[in-house]
Amino acid sequence: MNQKSNFYAVSAVVMLGILVGLSLFTFSYAQGASYLSDDPNACVNCHVMREQFDGWNRGSHQAVAVCNDCHTPHTFPQKWIVKGINGFNHSWAFTTGNFPNTIQIKSFNAQVAEDNCIDCHETMAINVHGSGDKETLSCVACHGNVGHGR
Amino acid sequence: NINQRKQEAVQFPLKVVEIAAGELDPAVWGLNFPSQYDSFKRTQENYGETPYGGSEPYSKLERYPAMIRLWAGYAFSKDHNEERGHYYAQIDQENTQRVQIVNQPGACINCHAAEAPGLIAEMGWENFNHTPYNDLKDQLHFGSSCADCHDPVTMDLVITRPAFRNAMEQRGIDLSQATRQEMRSYVCAQCHVEYYFLGDNKVLTFPWSQGLTIDNIEAHYDSYGFTDWTHAETGAPMIKIQHPEFEMWSTGLHARSGVSCADCHMPYVRAGSVKVSDHWLRSPLVNVSQACQTCHNRPEEELTERILTIQNTTASLLRQSEEAILAAIDAIVAAREAGVTDAELEEALLLHRGASLRWDFVSSENSTGFHSPQESARILAESINLARQAELAAYKLQAGK
Amino acid sequence: NINQRKQEAVQFPLKVVEIAAGELDPAVWGLNFPSQYDSFKRTQENYGETPYGGSEPYSKLERYPAMIRLWAGYAFSKDHNEERGHYYAQIDQENTQRVQIVNQPGACINCHAAEAPGLIAEMGWENFNHTPYNDLKDQLHFGSSCADCHDPVTMDLVITRPAFRNAMEQRGIDLSQATRQEMRSYVCAQCHVEYYFLGDNKVLTFPWSQGLTIDNIEAHYDSYGFTDWTHAETGAPMIKIQHPEFEMWSTGLHARSGVSCADCHMPYVRAGSVKVSDHWLRSPLVNVSQACQTCHNRPEEELTERILTIQNTTASLLRQSEEAILAAIDAIVAAREAGVTDAELEEALLLHRGASLRWDFVSSENSTGFHSPQESARILAESINLARQAELAAYKLQAGK
Numbered sequence: 001m002n003q004k005s006n007f008y009a010v011s012a013v014v015m016l017g018i019l020v021g022l023s024l025f026t027f028s029y030a031q032g033a034s035y036l037s038d039d040p041n042a043c044v045n046c047h048v049m050r051e052q053f054d055g056w057n058r059g060s061h062q063a064v065a066v067c068n069d070c071h072t073p074h075t076f077p078q079k080w081i082v083k084g085i086n087g088f089n090h091s092w093a094f095t096t097g098n099f100p101n102t103i104q105i106k107s108f109n110a111q112v113a114e115d116n117c118i119d120c121h122e123t124m125a126i127n128v129h130g131s132g133d134k135e136t137l138s139c140v141a142c143h144g145n146v147g148h149g150r
Numbered sequence: 151n152i153n154q155r156k157q158e159a160v161q162f163p164l165k166v167v168e169i170a171a172g173e174l175d176p177a178v179w180g181l182n183f184p185s186q187y188d189s190f191k192r193t194q195e196n197y198g199e200t201p202y203g204g205s206e207p208y209s210k211l212e213r214y215p216a217m218i219r220l221w222a223g224y225a226f227s228k229d230h231n232e233e234r235g236h237y238y239a240q241i242d243q244e245n246t247q248r249v250q251i252v253n254q255p256g257a258c259i260n261c262h263a264a265e266a267p268g269l270i271a272e273m274g275w276e277n278f279n280h281t282p283y284n285d286l287k288d289q290l291h292f293g294s295s296c297a298d299c300h301d302p303v304t305m306d307l308v309i310t311r312p313a314f315r316n317a318m319e320q321r322g323i324d325l326s327q328a329t330r331q332e333m334r335s336y337v338c339a340q341c342h343v344e345y346y347f348l349g350d351n352k353v354l355t356f357p358w359s360q361g362l363t364i365d366n367i368e369a370h371y372d373s374y375g376f377t378d379w380t381h382a383e384t385g386a387p388m389i390k391i392q393h394p395e396f397e398m399w400s401t402g403l404h405a406r407s408g409v410s411c412a413d414c415h416m417p418y419v420r421a422g423s424v425k426v427s428d429h430w431l432r433s434p435l436v437n438v439s440q441a442c443q444t445c446h447n448r449p450e451e452e453l454t455e456r457i458l459t460i461q462n463t464t465a466s467l468l469r470q471s472e473e474a475i476l477a478a479i480d481a482i483v484a485a486r487e488a489g490v491t492d493a494e495l496e497e498a499l500l501l502h503r504g505a506s507l508r509w510d511f512v513s514s515e516n517s518t519g520f521h522s523p524q525e526s527a528r529i530l531a532e533s534i535n536l537a538r539q540a541e542l543a544a545y546k547l548q549a550g551k
Numbered sequence: 552n553i554n555q556r557k558q559e560a561v562q563f564p565l566k567v568v569e570i571a572a573g574e575l576d577p578a579v580w581g582l583n584f585p586s587q588y589d590s591f592k593r594t595q596e597n598y599g600e601t602p603y604g605g606s607e608p609y610s611k612l613e614r615y616p617a618m619i620r621l622w623a624g625y626a627f628s629k630d631h632n633e634e635r636g637h638y639y640a641q642i643d644q645e646n647t648q649r650v651q652i653v654n655q656p657g658a659c660i661n662c663h664a665a666e667a668p669g670l671i672a673e674m675g676w677e678n679f680n681h682t683p684y685n686d687l688k689d690q691l692h693f694g695s696s697c698a699d700c701h702d703p704v705t706m707d708l709v710i711t712r713p714a715f716r717n718a719m720e721q722r723g724i725d726l727s728q729a730t731r732q733e734m735r736s737y738v739c740a741q742c743h744v745e746y747y748f749l750g751d752n753k754v755l756t757f758p759w760s761q762g763l764t765i766d767n768i769e770a771h772y773d774s775y776g777f778t779d780w781t782h783a784e785t786g787a788p789m790i791k792i793q794h795p796e797f798e799m800w801s802t803g804l805h806a807r808s809g810v811s812c813a814d815c816h817m818p819y820v821r822a823g824s825v826k827v828s829d830h831w832l833r834s835p836l837v838n839v840s841q842a843c844q845t846c847h848n849r850p851e852e853e854l855t856e857r858i859l860t861i862q863n864t865t866a867s868l869l870r871q872s873e874e875a876i877l878a879a880i881d882a883i884v885a886a887r888e889a890g891v892t893d894a895e896l897e898e899a900l901l902l903h904r905g906a907s908l909r910w911d912f913v914s915s916e917n918s919t920g921f922h923s924p925q926e927s928a929r930i931l932a933e934s935i936n937l938a939r940q941a942e943l944a945a946y947k948l949q950a951g952k
């Protein structure tokens with residue numbers, strides 16, 4: 001936890017600068033402003049997110065969770081920092097075209113998603129993550145399909 | 151109502167009693183963990199046969215009569231049944247003819263009674279192993295118990311059986327570093343593994359010095375000419391393999407993908423508003439929806455069909471392997487009758503040994519190939535190859551007379 | 552940049568020319584579909600060897616010298632190379648000694664030249680098949696072409712080769728009802744299948760009357776005693792198997808899970824902002840991220856390791872099977888030399904045939920087991936079993952003299 005908040009603190013400063021720079025290019029054209037909303041349509045603005053969007057539309061969470069419920073932290077200001085980082089990363093990657101053909105979630109974002117599973121399903125999944133410092137089993141190892149399938 | 155459920159969850163675990171360090175009675179542990187205990191008790195239920203597994207303890211010797219000759223001269227050829235739920239671990243051992251026609255050592259108790267760790271602490275490791283089973287059996291009352299797998303205070307998974315700890319140490323694996331997911335297989339690997347009794351003290355040992363594949367295990371035994379028994383018909387120095395589930399699983403794709411024994415045999419089930427591990431350990435074939443569907447988003451029939459396709463293929467190769475080994479036995483017996491000497495037969499006998507232990511590795515592994523389909527087929531291919539070569543070698547010797 | 556991509560997406564497909572019904576030149580089709588054409592052209596590139604596949608056309612006979620004796624008396628024993636990209640389909644056929652030392656029929660052209668459908672329309676099916684290859688070869692200019700797989704107007708996938716249509720009709724499968732996903736394998740099944748030339752007209756035929764497994768295929772050939780050639784050393788009536796990718800794949804889990812050839816060999820790639828099918832058909836081992844990661848969310852190294860584990864296991868069994876068949880050949884030759892007659896050898900020769908066609912089914916299948924790992928191992932187990940029995944039968948006959 002401690003390490004995490006340190007990370008967020010440093011990132012907050014860095015992001016401030018980057019966000020400013022960002023607005024100068026692609027960001028606004030790719031409807032970057034809508035990136036800051038929670039509307040899944042904001043994500044499909046980039047057609048590379050189309051598969052996930054389609055999957056999510058058919059998936060078990062369509063009615064209960066939007067992209068950002070899983071992909072950004074549920075707390076302030078972490079939510080906005082992560083949005084900033086990813087908003088920048090995605091725009092940058094999209095503009096340069098420098099990203100893998102098959103997008104793979106990075107471990108940082110995978111952790112954000114798993115924390116969110118637990119946030120919503122804490123009661124149900126108490127035995128999976130346990131209490132205290134018990135190692136948590138990876139939700140995605142068994143529930144790889146819930147977000148948008150594969 | 152919702153409020154109450156949340157509390158249930160928060161209060162978990164709900165401690166009714168303190169569980170003492172040596173407590174073996176599942177009913178006592180069950181006071182704190184009623185839903186795990188409820189499912190644990192169901193290992194007593196007979197849910198029937200699956201095509202190759204299940205909980206009906208039918209005689210394997212009757213169903214696959216080839217086994218009687220394949221194991222000729224060894225107690226397994228007298229009594230060996232399909233295994234069933236953990237509830238019967240001690241009961242079935244006590245009742246098998248294998249403890250009656252042979253004077254078995256205490257080592258047998260390691261995996262069949264919750265009392266084992268206590269007796270080991272009391273008697274010492276070597277002493278426990280070599281003391282006759284019959285001298286100790288009256289002290290055994292609980293077959294399988296929570297204490298086999300859990301620490302009574304933290305409820306963490308723990309290794310309670312020395313043979314597994316020793317074997318892993320020998321391989322340079324530090325069990326204290328095991329992840330939670332690894333422990334979900336390691337607790338099973340205390341018992342669901344190939345074993346033998348080493349030396350005069352009959353010390354329970356796992357033959358893993360060279361690794362976990364059948365070739366590694368054979369090399370381990372060959373390295374010092376170990377023999378379980380002498381084949382009654384051919385005189386070959388034989389190895390018997392028992393339940394190598396952990397070894398077979400570890401060569402398979404599920405293991406390499408991080409899927410543990412508990413994932414399939416103890417899948418999560420809902421109990422009220424929390425999910426708990428299903429402690430009714432059994433065939434996933436009667437539980438496909440919980441055991442497989444969470445990871446494999448496919449219809450139940452399709453998943454069942456996947457298991458059966460793999461098993462039918464394995465079974466057809468098992469039958470071919472049995473046929474080949476029986477032919478080898480016949481040829482060796484005929485050669486002996488024609489006057490071929492033991493010394494001349496040496497190569498044929500070693501081929502018989504190699505063929506038989508490979509067949510046994512797949513035959514005695516309880517998933518009928520499912521835990522590692524390609525590897526099971528590979529092993530049987532080699533078994534058949536060796537058996538036919540044994541037959542040929544014996545025939546050549548006979549023709550030479 | 553983003554602006555350009557958005558437009559690309561909207562305007563696709565961009566029609567520059569009308570493509571005429573008989574148009575074979577990929578460059579013309581490429582005017583309308585430049586990115587597919589660009590990747591299609593890359594089938595000319597040599598991306599090197601993979602452990603068992605790849606595009607380096609090394610001599611298989613040099614790498615696996617056992618093949619020379621296993622195919623003794625058949626043209627394959629003179630010249631057979633690792634196959635490479637579609638660009639070479641016509642070139643490699645024209646240059647192989649197999650069309651020089653033997654007077655091959657036009658039937659060979661079916662899968663190696665874009666001109667085949669046109670010639671068939673012109674000459675008639677039977678006539679095309681039996682006309683000598685050498686009489687027709689000067690009319691062949693394009694090896695593989697878009698027209699092999701696509702309708703020029705709709706760009707839909709279409710079946711252009713009669714042999715596949717005939718074989719499916721015989722099995723009662725109505726190709727007009729095929730789903731799009733099925734078509735993504737069916738277009739490949741026009742060529743990547745076991746075949747033979749039926750009757751005096753050398754009609755290209757797929758041996759599928761009983762089904763697609765090797766046992767079914769053997770039953771098809773046995774049902775009327777078909778023979779590709781007579782083995783030069785043993786005199787056995789042999790069957791040669793060629794590239795049964797479609798048949799092998801169809802016994803595997805990917806097929807049963809609905810995964811098509813194109814999913815792995817033509818994965819979608821980004822071209823600008825649209826996804827197009829990669830027309831550089833090649834080994835997925837040099838393309839794991841696109842070929843596998845869409846479905847298997849695992850690191851590249853792990854997926855590569857999965858392929859190689861399966862292939863190494865298959866390869867080790869292939870070598871054992873070769874060894875066993877060679878031993879059988881030796882034994883049959885020795886028996887003949889000792890005066891055993893053809894009639895007496897009949898059983899041994901049929902065993903030789905059965906062992907060899909099974910080995911060939913796995914050996915000539917170009918995925919080295921990957922398309923169906925357990926089935927490949929099963930087939931090799933049976934090949935070994937039959938080969939050793941042939942050896943024994945021959946030896947017994949020899950000893951009887």
Ligand SMILES: [Ca+2]
Nearest residue numbers: 203204233234
């Ligand atoms: Ca059972």
Ligand SMILES: [Ca+2]
Nearest residue numbers: 604605634635
């Ligand atoms: Ca190749």
